[in-house]
Amino acid sequence: MARILSYLDAIGEALAQEMRRDPAVVVFGEDNIGGTGTDGKLGNAWGPTKGLNEMFPDQIFDAPITEAAFVGAAVGAAATGLRPVADLLFVDFAGVCFDQILNQAAKLRYMVGGKASVPLVLRAMWGAGMRRGAQHSQALYPIFTHIPGLKVVVPSTPADAKGLMTTAIRDNDPVVFFEHKMLYFSRGVVPEESYEIPFGQARTVREGTDCTIVAIGRMVGEAEVAAEQLAMDGMSCEVIDPRTVSPLDTESIYASVRRTGRLVVVDESNPRCSVASDIASLVAQNTFDSLRGPVQMVTSPHAPTPFSPALEDAYAPNSGQIVSAVQRTVRSAVPA
Structure with a gap:
């Protein structure tokens, strides 16, 4: 129940x-x-x-x-x-x-x-x-x-x-x-009952055909909002939630990128040596022939989290930044 x-x-x-x-x-x-x-x-x-x-x-x-x-x-x-x-x-x-x-x-x-x-x-x-x-x-x-x-x-x-x-x-x-x-x-x-979700099994939050958005933790919700906004402009985005980053369900990510030809990774951690950079690298290594635009990363800046409310609100990635990243990779597309 x-x-x-x-x-x-x-x-x-x-x-x-x-x-x-x-x-x-x-x-x-x-x-x-x-x-x-x-x-x-x-x-x-x-x-x-x-x-x-x-x-x-x-x-x-x-x-x-x-x-x-x-x-x-x-x-x-x-x-x-x-x-x-x-x-x-x-x-x-x-x-x-x-x-x-x-x-x-x-x-x-x-x-x-x-x-x-x-x-x-x-x-x-x-x-x-x-x-x-x-x-x-x-x-x-x-x-x-x-x-x-x-x-x-x-x-x-x-x-x-x-x-x-x-x-x-x-x-x-x-x-x-x-x-x-x-x-x-x-x-x-x-x-209500007890149940297990296997590690290393990503969840497809939303299906799409034009761009894959891989989002982690709280960023999954921001990615869903961005996908809704992009849909109004005729762009169909697939949203993938890895659920676990070790183990990482690379096969689900690769399969999605092979379908869409584009990737945006959304990761609240700082950009250097991040999960976003790891996923971007893995996709570039293993699905390069499927990419029709540059991989985009949307992350927090390489700086400590600010205490100022105004600065903190601008610190973490948001749906607007995700929309812009998708638009960048679509505009930079190469012929299929």
């Missing part, structure tokens, strides 16, 4: 269903129970763990404000049989526990020849738009995508957030689960 849920509530429901299904699933981080002194009534900074303490008192824990300690503890717990979901809160805080992620979680299974696994989920909120400043607004999923041994998930809808979280918890490898703050209160149809 499908209901309307928020992105945040969809994540909370996935956590509850998996904790009920498997007692080895444990949740910990800052204020998961205490909720800034409200005795579980708030359930973390945004409320996804609200009520879980009453249902699963032995499976949810508060951690001190030391990311290095509780992320390290999560790696150890995962290696010894539990399935921890550790809440990093802002992904920006990964700077103080990066060794635990880069050198321990990501490499343990490889270094012991598959004799151990690290079934860890690291929840991390990200993105600009909430006036949180340069140290609380970054789009750092390209950094984690670069690291072999990690899986990186960037859901754009409540339904995907629930299904991908379920898959992440059941996965035997470490998963970094990116949740855009600006999507937390977006709403959509979410099935």
